[in-house]
Amino acid sequence: MFADRIQPFGTTVFSQISALSRKVGAVNLGQGFPDFDGPATVLQAAASAIGQARNQYAVTFGEPELRQAIAQHSQRFYGQQVDAESEITVTSGATEAIFCAGLAFLNPGDEVVVFQPCYDSYAPAITFAGGVPVPVTLHAPHFRFDPDELRRAITSRTRALFINTPHNPTGTVFTHDELLLIAELCCQHDLLAVSDEVYEHILFGEAQHLRLATFPGMAQRTLTISSGGKSFSVTGWKVGWAMGPQPLQAALRRVHQFSVFSTATPLQYAIAHALRLPDSYFTELRSDYQARRDALAVVLRQAGFSPIVPEGSYFILTDTSSFGRGDAIAFNHWLISEIGVAAIPISGFYQSGNHGDNLLRFCFCKQWATIEEAGRRMEKIQEQGGRGGKVGG
Secondary structure (H helix, E strand, O other), rough: OOHHHOOOOOOOOHHHHHHHHHHHHHHOOOOOOOOOOOOOOHHHHHHHHOOOOOOOOOOOOOOOOHHHHHHHHEEEEEEEOOOOOOEEEEEOHHHHHHHHHHHHHHHOOOEEEEEEEOOOOOHHHHHHHHEEEEEEEEOOOOOEHHHHHHHHHOOOEEEEEEEEEEEEEEEEOOOOHHHHHHHHHHHHHHEEEEEEEOOOOOOOOOOOOOOOOHOOOOOOOEEEEOOOOOOOOHHHHHOOOEOOHHHHOOOOOOHHHHOOOOOOOHHHHHHHHHHOHHHHHHHHHHHHHHHHHHHHHHHHHHOOOOEEEEOOEEEEEEEOHHHHHHHHHHHHHHHHHHOEEEEOOOOOHHHHHHHHEEEEEOOOOOOOOHHHHHHHHHHHHHHHHOOOOOOOO
């Protein structure tokens, strides 16, 4: 009964792990959503919009108030001028923008370079449109790409390149030189760049987020995607956007109008309010997440892991091979059922090759009490074998 195009895709690993976590009462450090609310002023802005009768269909490509706020945000943080009327489309989360981009710009047989491990919606967005994902690996332990591998991945059939920085799941933040090379290759080969930047405000230490669209030659060939869910801890609102030149917007909007048509109206006004929060909010967001990152890293080390501390996003990767209990998938099922803590194996984030089999992703966008409870539960790991031993017998 099913169409051939959906045969390769089952239920996402996020849904599977979250369901198992709920069933056994595990602390869920797997799926990347905060277990706390966003700023009270942003929540109140949503309630106020509902009370002001902003409850009917929005303008299909986004309410003017939100599009203006997105344009102001781009100018404020990146010095990037974006026309609110013709160069922004509001979508139902960044994932919808990614999916619409695949259908809007790819023809059957077109190749798309993706950096693996990659967020799990990229491959479906490409293949549903008839495209072919071509992976370029971010190599552990620092998760950087080899420039020569990237060059070799581009062929006469390459149509686009998908990039994600700060990166999920590795936490890598692409450097100026890496982005410059990507920009040069896109210009040289006339490629479209789809840049997923949803973690743009979650950065640590000296890491700096640079917008690919601001590099030479990229303004007219880049679709920049972001959302309010990560920066304002309202992932369930699903308010995202795609910025880019008018010709790209014209194609994207044709797909968007026949998928969801428009995004929740009152929530658009709330995210517009959020984007205009003072600089102190974004500074505090960064420092707060850095503290949570460091706390979870301590928890993992005490449990016997060697965490790979990220530059951005709200995930930490760690290797499970030293515990001697199979690959990360098997280890994670044991971790959930016997220890009561859930993570996400990232082997499914790879498109090809023998990569990530022993890597788990833990998220730290959690209340302090959640991180502390996870730490208490993971003390049992050492009790049942310890680092380098046969965990669980």
